Amino acid sequence: MHRTLSPRTLLLRVALAAVVLAAVMLACALVGTERISLASALSGSDPASPNPDFEILMHVRVPRIVLAAIVGAALAGAGVTLQAVLRNPLADPYILGISSGAGLGAILAVIGGLNWTLFGRSPIAAFAFAGALSTVWLVWMVGRVTGKFHVTGLLLAGVVVNACFSAVIMFLTSIARSQEVHATIFWLMGNMAEEDFLVLWVSGGSVLAGLVALFFISPQLNALSFGPVEAQSMGINVRRTQFVAFAVAAFITAVAVSLSGLIGFVGLIVPHGVRLVLGPDHRQLLPLSSLVGAVFLLLADTLARVVVAPAQLPVGVITAMIGGPFFLVLLMRYNRKVYRLT
């Protein structure tokens, strides 16, 4: 009897990865510019005599750590999904124009000098979110016209929209004042900040819901890797699967982008890394990539805040600088097993 992935193996691995994530979260919470003691922090705080350890842990470290985990999980999950539907190992969460759409939204908010807040968030986030989603919608509509299952049309539409919007972003930055330009560029490089708990609950909840939805189409993603025509002959509802995959991946990417700007590399290399080690079955690849993505971005962000302390690096710099070489090592070790590089 030949067994493919069993539910028990999957649960075991997911549980293991979740434990690792929890451990890394705890460890990273204790690392930082200020030394804090866990025992003291856990003793709590009362308004009469504020406990600095507790304040730092709960209002500075934990929100940022949770934020990094949410963003990492969203980007890695979206990357897995898009690589499967587009049947393209080079796909990342930003491939369908999300990055430029979000960037355009952000720079419009900055240049417009908007200063209202929504759920304690600056308008940059809201504009980036709206820009990301409307760009993906535009790309999807254009791609749909090119043919029933034409993934190539979708990819090309994404690339062209990206290039076009990037040009608009450059145009706007060149006519904007330098202070505004700095704010935008910093945002575009990808950056973490301490967030309000409400924001974390809402975004964490929506990313988790998105990942669960994607898990339920993961068997169909396996079949879709063989191409839409093959998948349809196997009885898969291809249009529905493609639509759910694109819509949910775009949504969780937009959430991530509006939280932390454009953090590259996570959505590209984490899925590949997990696939190289554990194989291509999306039922496993999706949940595990999300967990590994969370761990990876958490570690990268911790480095970003301590390496040049008290200053901070944009986390996107760390993900690319560490993730790139790490991925190349994985690729050299495992490529013959998983990829068809002949």
Next chain:
Amino acid sequence: MTASVQLQDVTFAYRSGHPVLGGVSLTVERGTFLAVAGPNGAGKSTLLNLLAGLLVPQSGTISIEAANIRSYRQRDLARKVAVVRQESIPPFGFSVAETVMMARTPHYGHWGFETQADRELVAEALDATDTAPFAWRPLADLSGGERQRVFIARALAQDTPILLLDEPTSFLDLKHQVEIYDLLKSVQRDRGRTIIAITHDINLAAQYCDRALMLQRYQGPEASAKPVGSRASTGQCRIGPPGAVFTSAGIEEAFGVRVFAAPIGRESVFLPLGRLARDAGKMDLQPAPENPSPPPVN
């Protein structure tokens, strides 16, 4: 015997306009091995895609297992018809077992995992195709013949009464070609499946199929209305026993080449010879043995 697949007056044109199939009618009985031959562009793959539900005819009806194909949902049609296409390998390295298991995807339980019944069907398909010994190797590491057997295994695991194949032996060497045909024949004989295989290898197909379909390029309504030559013809397609459809006259008419024909036993072999072929002259010396009776037309 009941009809497994039935086409009635099916017309199909791609969006660009020129009709590919013009009023094709044919019946394939259950448990038949049908070989479909014809020149490039005659509409063989179009016919296959129509039967797979990927294309919808402009007019006419297609019945699968006595029900109109339009009445099936994709998922239900996939319980009736399985398709083996020319190679499509994903960019990610699925193993043989994983690939074959994918045929069961629409029938997985709520949590997206296969049931015991699915595993048994897959094990059976792996055994039938002799792919079990390398079930854990990645698809990309296999030879073309092994990989083709895996895709046939996947189609078997779909557990359908009808199997469609698009040139299952192209790119394969002689030994693997014969192996694939033996495999298909055993699937037909032992499991009673209806097999419809598109092929360019008339000689091999003639040895295995029960019925043969010769599809020609659609020439417009005028051409199909009048009889061609001495034979009554429905224009675009001729169907019948292989010995009656695969004749040198039939092949010469459909493909526009001259062939050298020689009987082996119950079937003949046909060798197309071009103008500069070394034995091109032989065709004049030895006229091709022709079936004396006019081929039955369906």
